[in-house]
Amino acid sequence: MNRSPLPLEAFEASAVELDKAVTLPPKAYTDPAFYEFEQRAIWDHSWMCVGRADQIPNPGDYFTTTLAGGEKVIVARNAGGEINVMSEVCQHRGMCITAPPGRPRDEWFEPPPEASGNTRTFRCPYHWWIYDLDGQLVGAPDMNHRDDFERSDIRLPRLEVEMWQGFIFANFDADAPALAPTLGKADKILANYHLDEMVSTPPEILEGMPFNWKLMVENFMEGYHNDRLHHDLYDLSLGDDPDNESMTKGHLGFDYEPGEGVLIGTARTAHKDRGLNATQRGFFPPIDTLTDDEHWQMVFMFVPPTLLVGLSTDSAFWFLVTPTGPETLNMSMSYVHPRSSRDLKMFDHLFSLQEAAVQLFNDQDLPANTATQIGLRSRFAPRGKLAKGDIFLAQFNHWLLERYRAEEGA
Ligand code: FES
Ligand SMILES: [Fe+2]
Known part of the structure; x- marks a missing residue:
């Protein structure tokens, strides 16, 4: 039995319904012994x-x-x-x-x-x-x-x-249950994107980022900060979806059941074929197999513990998160486009514009993570109450606690 150096009872308040949930214990982001526990609980067994x-x-x-x-x-x-x-x-x-x-x-x-x-x-x-x-x-x-x-x-x-959707997954654990059966929810949402046929740009590797890997994941996935930290970039607001209570303006609707291998959210955009740039439109031709509804959709997806994907209607970006210590990680950043877009004469030019626009988000997100890590080392670090737009965090906390508990029970 491998016991967590931070008592797991302290994590329970983070993995309850959203209206009661608080952030993880700050030491979960800073403590070297807990980082070692996570290596065993998560990284030794995950895809x-x-x-x-x-x-x-x-x-x-x-x-x-x-x-x-x-x-x-x-x-x-x-x-x-x-x-x-x-x-x-x-x-x-x-x-x-x-x-x-x-x-x-x-x-x-x-x-x-x-x-x-x-x-x-x-x-x-x-x-x-x-x-x-x-x-x-x-x-x-x-x-x-x-x-x-x-x-x-x-x-x-x-x-x-x-293999899944063109992504290669590896696992140290020869007894790990297969990944694909846990990703059915994502397969449904991604069916018309043909992600497995898309072509990657060469990954850019950022080494030694000075914060815990979970902060990177949380920042990528939660929608609460979009209209705030990024308020001065351009209109990031998402349209309302009257059928989904958690999918109100600026927020992604998430859904996660214990045992699932993916956390995925879709949001209705304020513009058709929206791109994350100042023109508000994707730079490349929209994927022609999408339904009319899907042209108004963005998808954010996390296949824990490594793969983060954001899909627009013309392309997707994917990040890989690799912890290198309790307070450091490496990250690989790449994009995928349909082959027909890659073959455009203007591809390099359009891609440089797409990349420059996403860079503006990194200019705000990555320093925010750096500054949050410093805050989490403080004696005054909070167990903060989660907002509606933080729904992803409550679900991620469930996923984490499942693994932490399994390791203690093993
Ligand atoms: S051949 Fe000797 S270490 Fe590889
Ligand atoms: Fe952001």
């Missing part, structure tokens, strides 16, 4: 998104990434077209096999950079052990002197892999 299949379209394509807990992995497409996610720790003496074979003096003590490319094998630069695209050891020089050495016994450890 973590590592990227998208369209980033590695051809056999031999690969990229590396670093997961929670600092685990470095290779995401590679094998000759048969299947995607593997495997440790990049060489099974000889532990070097990261995609590390460069030498670096200049000012980089001697830097972690190896992430790598990508196309290859038939991975050769560890240290002693030249060679692994194929499934992680199988296929070469090891000067090892014939050992009669207990069989290349076929040795492979790079592989994680469980599941």
Whole structure:
């Protein structure tokens, strides 16, 4: 049994109905021992998104990434077209096999950079052990002197892999229940977007952001701050949906049942085919398979613990959240567009406009997270009462508490 260093009873007030819920205990965002508990409770057992299949379209394509807990992995497409996610720790003496074979003096003590490319094998630069695209050891020089050495016994450890809507998910836990059956609610909402056929822009990685991973998720998903923190950007207001009480102006309607693997909200927009930029319109042609209603919709989605997605009617942006410590995280930011938009002559120009507009939100959101983290370290940090527009937080708290309790019960 692995007990939480913060008593879980203290979390219960955060995972009740919205009108009674308060924020999580501040130490859940700052305490190193609680961060370790979360590694076991959440990150060791969850489906973590590592990227998208369209980033590695051809056999031999690969990229590396670093997961929670600092685990470095290779995401590679094998000759048969299947995607593997495997440790990049060489099974000889532990070097990261995609590390460069030498670096200049000012980089001697830097972690190896992430790598990508196309290859038939991975050769560890240290002693030249060679692994194929499934992680199988296929070469090891000067090892014939050992009669207990069989290349076929040795492979790079592989994680469980599941694909969903074009996203690649990996899990350390071989017994983890499948992800897709927990995402049915999102499949319904996303059916007409054909997200799996969209094409990604190269991810931009922000390293060492100085706040807890949960703050990033909460900021991305809650709608309460949109008309306030961002009030001076442009009209962000969403239309009212008379059928959904929680979907009033500026707020997203959310719905979450225990056991589900996604938190998703839709909102009716004040303009048809709205874009998050000063023109209020998407820069790209709207996705032509959407229903008339869906042209008035924005979708915000979280597949915990890593994947955040915001969908407009012409594109989507997706962020990956990876904690690197109790008060730090790395984040990868990318967009997807329909292939027909990617083929437009003006794509690069339009995309630079789209990106610049979203950057204005980051200019407000990321410093807000930085300043909130400082507040949460304070002796005066609150257990604040949640607002109607904070409904996502109450639901996320449920998701968290389910995992924390399961870890204590395990
Ligand atoms: S550590 Fe990789 S070959 Fe020796
Ligand atoms: Fe924001």
